[in-house]
Amino acid sequence: MANQSIKKQALSKDRIFNLILVISALVLILIGVGFFFSLLNASLLSFKKFGLAFFVGTNWDPVQEDFGALPYIYGTLITSFLALAISLPFSLAISIVLGEYFQKGFFAEVLRYLTELIAGVPSVVLGFWGLFFLVPLVREFEMKIGVTPYGVGILTASLILSFMILPYSASIGKDAMRLVPVELKEAAYALGATRWEMIKNVMIPYARSGIIAGVILSLGRALGETMAVTMVIGNYHGIPENIFSPGNTIASVIANEFTEATGEIYLSSLMYLGFTLFIITTVVNLTGRLILKKLQH
Amino acid sequence: MTVITILSTVPFILVLFFILKNGISVINWEFLTTLPKPVGEPGGGILNALVGTVMLISIALVISVPFGIMVGVYLAEHSESKVAFVARLVSEILQGVPSIVIGIIAYLWVVKPMGHFSALSGGVALGIMMLPLVIKATEEILKLIPREIKEASLALGVPYYRTILKVMIPAGLSGILTGILAGTARIAGETAPLLFTAFGNPFLNFDIFKPVSSMPLLIFTYAVSPYEDWWAKAWGASCILVIFVLFLNIATRMLSKR
Numbered sequence: 183m184a185n186q187s188i189k190k191q192a193l194s195k196d197r198i199f200n201l202i203l204v205i206s207a208l209v210l211i212l213i214g215v216g217f218f219f220s221l222l223n224a225s226l227l228s229f230k231k232f233g234l235a236f237f238v239g240t241n242w243d244p245v246q247e248d249f250g251a252l253p254y255i256y257g258t259l260i261t262s263f264l265a266l267a268i269s270l271p272f273s274l275a276i277s278i279v280l281g282e283y284f285q286k287g288f289f290a291e292v293l294r295y296l297t298e299l300i301a302g303v304p305s306v307v308l309g310f311w312g313l314f315f316l317v318p319l320v321r322e323f324e325m326k327i328g329v330t331p332y333g334v335g336i337l338t339a340s341l342i343l344s345f346m347i348l349p350y351s352a353s354i355g356k357d358a359m360r361l362v363p364v365e366l367k368e369a370a371y372a373l374g375a376t377r378w379e380m381i382k383n384v385m386i387p388y389a390r391s392g393i394i395a396g397v398i399l400s401l402g403r404a405l406g407e408t409m410a411v412t413m414v415i416g417n418y419h420g421i422p423e424n425i426f427s428p429g430n431t432i433a434s435v436i437a438n439e440f441t442e443a444t445g446e447i448y449l450s451s452l453m454y455l456g457f458t459l460f461i462i463t464t465v466v467n468l469t470g471r472l473i474l475k476k477l478q479h
Numbered sequence: 480m481t482v483i484t485i486l487s488t489v490p491f492i493l494v495l496f497f498i499l500k501n502g503i504s505v506i507n508w509e510f511l512t513t514l515p516k517p518v519g520e521p522g523g524g525i526l527n528a529l530v531g532t533v534m535l536i537s538i539a540l541v542i543s544v545p546f547g548i549m550v551g552v553y554l555a556e557h558s559e560s561k562v563a564f565v566a567r568l569v570s571e572i573l574q575g576v577p578s579i580v581i582g583i584i585a586y587l588w589v590v591k592p593m594g595h596f597s598a599l600s601g602g603v604a605l606g607i608m609m610l611p612l613v614i615k616a617t618e619e620i621l622k623l624i625p626r627e628i629k630e631a632s633l634a635l636g637v638p639y640y641r642t643i644l645k646v647m648i649p650a651g652l653s654g655i656l657t658g659i660l661a662g663t664a665r666i667a668g669e670t671a672p673l674l675f676t677a678f679g680n681p682f683l684n685f686d687i688f689k690p691v692s693s694m695p696l697l698i699f700t701y702a703v704s705p706y707e708d709w710w711a712k713a714w715g716a717s718c719i720l721v722i723f724v725l726f727l728n729i730a731t732r733m734l735s736k737r
Binding site for chain 2: 193195196198199200202204207208209210211213214216217219220221224271272275276277279283293295296297298299300302303304305306307308310311312313314315343348402406407408409413415433434436437440441452453457459460463464466467468469
């Protein structure tokens with residue numbers, strides 16, 4: 183009798199426990215759905231007023247309450263892609279070195295540590311360093327080539343972004359390189375290929391989709407990066423003329439103006455920007471992850 | 480190839496060198512234990528930011544650790560269910576959401592209903608940020624634990640909930656801790672979502688319903704200010720923050736290696 187009641191008690195506790203587990207998972211899903219609808223709802227006011235013309239408008243005027251996002255979308259895309267272009271040769275080199283030349287040992291350890299640690303430096307600290315080290319450097323360079331020496335601008339932001347995304351693309355690239363079957367490599371050697379030929383004609387083509395996934399995922403990171411960019415991009419409200427001009431990204435505008443936004447349309451337009459960023463980064467990230475998942479199976 | 484690789488570590492070494500050079504000399508006992516003083520007055524420290532950071536991280540941990548572990552357990556135990564599929568998708572999406580967007584969400588969900596900025600809203604934002612890491616770490620480690628351990632415990636008549644809480648989770652503790660440490664490292668230096676949630680506060684505050692400062696927030700405000708004295712303080716704070724985050728990273732690595 184007593185035994186049975188203990189069993190019953192345990193059973194109901196099990197039921198409660200299982201319920202807690204399911205509820206936790208459901209709450210997580212609710213958070214995800216809530217994210218989408220909260221952002222949508224908050225940007226509705228701006229969406230009703232500007233519609234899709236928001237994305238091609240070039241004016242950002244809080245006084246007249248006229249808002250267009252084109253300069254920021256442009257700035258976000260150009261800094262991100264420039265950062266990808268700058269970091270790609272380096273991340274490829276690290277992937278090859280860690281994936282083929284030094285798979286283990288002291289050098290690999292040190293290199294892995296360093297690349298992992300740079301991923302740990304807070305964005306705001308990198309921006310601070312950029313402001314005091316990189317900006318003067320870029321300014322000097324700009325004076326030498328004879329453009330307006332702002333120092334801050336698209337180029338400086340892209341450089342910092344390229345440091346920040348390097349560890350991600352490099353680590354995914356390295357994993358992709360390691361997935362190349364030994365038999366394939368040996369076959370290439372047996373045909374008389376040198377190591378470099380083997381890497382160029384066998385490893386890189388084989389690991390291509392992994393490398394692409396790494397690039398896409400680091401793109402997602404670059405698109406949403408805020409603090410470092412905000413500090414060195416110059417915060418100019420217009421379409422930048424060239425890569426040396428100051429500009430703005432979606433994230434930097436939100437960071438700079440959110441607490442100052444007084445009007446409802448103003449705030450809603452910033453939310454609209456945030457919603458746009460959310461959709462873009464989510465699509466980019468899920469694409470990257472999908473490619474990675476296909477690779478692992 | 481190796482040359483390019485070594486070249487790519489140069490920026491990091493420069494950053495670290497620069498921060499240590501400018502920061503170490505600023506750090507002393509007064510710097511750590513006093514409140515900031517108005518511009519022009521010598522002295523003053525960053526006590527408010529240290530306290531704020533500890534508060535924000537604690538709130539984030541309280542929110543994300545139990546919740547994250549529960550979701551992780553669910554994903555490991557019911558890995559094929561439809562709910563698990565969607566939950567995993569949400570977790571992946573959350574991991575990719577830019578921190579500034581998470582800040583907007585915390586603003587909409589906490590700041591706006593409460594009517595003012597607060598440590599709580601900042602903690603919520605940071606908690607959401609570290610959630611995916613805790614979930615993933617818990618799920619992966621629980622999947623690695625041999626089935627036999629769970630079966631043995633159930634066969635001995637231990638109820639399911641006790642098997643999970645007292646056998647499985649302790650067995651996977653190092654993995655879960657790795658996730659928690661990695662999550663803490665991710666949020667410790669995070670600034671963007673705090674700009675319009677925790678907001679910053681030049682005074683000492685222990686009330687979670689009031690605005691607080693934090694190390695990253697202080698670095699940002701001081702770094703973009705026009706005062707040399709404040710820059711020096713920002714270097715000191717950067718130095719402490721970087722050492723803290725790097726320590727967390729190394730601890731994570733050690734733990735995951737074991």
